[in-house]
Amino acid sequence: MIDFNLIKELVKTDFKLKYYGSFLGFFWSLLKPFLMLGILYFVFTYFIKVQIPKFALFLLLGIIIWNYFIDTTNDSMNSIKAKSKMLTKTRLSPGTLVIAASIHNAITLLLNLLVFFIIFFVGGHPLGYVSLYFIVLFILLICIVTSLSLVVILLNIRFTDFKHIWDVLTQILFWATPIVYNLDYVTTNFQRWFLLNPIARIIVDARAVILYNTFPELKQIIITFIISIAICVICYYIYKKNKERVLEFL
């Protein structure tokens, strides 16, 4: 029972509210990954000399995907807090707000990808057929992040200090995800644990197909799907089970 009309209106509002009164408006969304890229690129090429081919594009792709995850979870939490009265007094469900936040950020992600590909082609890099697999990864990413957000908002409503914990947790996750480095820098014992993280898997595979024209092994693809679907199902189940009880804490 998803009301698309309502989601459309919420996404529109999200966009409006985010950029109200700001000078650069929507350009902030495009600027943010590049500012991050600038800092990380500088540190990891001049101070810590990382040897990765196409490092700038490598970093940018990782940052764009990572930002979608961070922004969706944070926007979902903010949206719930801002519309708490609506949630307790109308039939609006918190899931709808999460979906709206996710769509809003997916649009930003798409525009960021557009900029990425412009740079990619201007740089004269070839794009192979295997990169079509990225479309699948994109869909998986959106499903995973949206379902994770459903659980994140429940925790955020239930525990007032969850936001601080989430800040720290995402910092840890940022460095535990191969964003500024690739898996070659991780010892083999650790690699297995790193690859339990579906967002890490998506970033690694996305880089493989877009930047290096290599297709992941069938076994790895199957594992990616299993982990992704498991996360979606578990998160949705947790959300369904606890939604009503948690709303009493709002």
Place this chain on the structure above:
Amino acid sequence: MIQIKHISKKYYIPHIQRTTLFEKIVGFIKEKNSLEEFYVLKDISFEIEKGEIFGIIGNNGCGKTTLLKIIGGIISPNSGTVHTKQRIVSFLDLGIGFHPELTARENIYLYGTIMGITQKKLNKEFEEILHFAGVERFADMKLKQFSSGMAMRLAFATMIRTEFDTIILDEVFAVGDLEFKKKCVNELMKFKKQGKTIIITSHGMDAIIDLCDRAMLLEDGKIKAIGKPEEVVQAYIVNDTK
């Protein structure tokens, strides 16, 4: 017709309130959190006929709003059922969906959509909504610059555009000026003529006696009296002076 059968709703009152995770962990180690069950509603059963104005009265905290939320499908009861085929719209607080940073126009669209009004209907009736609320000149002003009365009128004007068979109004008459109150009453009478059911709560006993066909008195989550508004109000006053 709305049939309410054996509705009970309980909340837990923790004796030590813990809202942060840290407190929760510390509390878990130190002692078990003791929770006390608290019944807001205890085994409530009654019926509301189609096309009547039904009033609910009672002291603060007697369970009025909880009951309305259950009838409106916003929360579900711990036991019991609400039987109805009607489309119910609830209006539990004025201007709830409104965002101070958005303009009146944007707020009408957002709030209207949340209440289930289609885009087409909103486009068509936008002017009428502004007119009813009496804020035509301020359509593109941010809501934070509105007075609370204006915002409330806007909310009411938007809400009555929803398509419903039953409308739930919680304390609508507590706010708004005389002229707007008159407008509201007129609107309610129009609904009644169309055969729509109206459920209201109010602390204004005059409004209950004037408007309602039947009324109900709630006390500590139980039905104390139900029937003719005059008698129910009388029971409430007698009860209160005791």
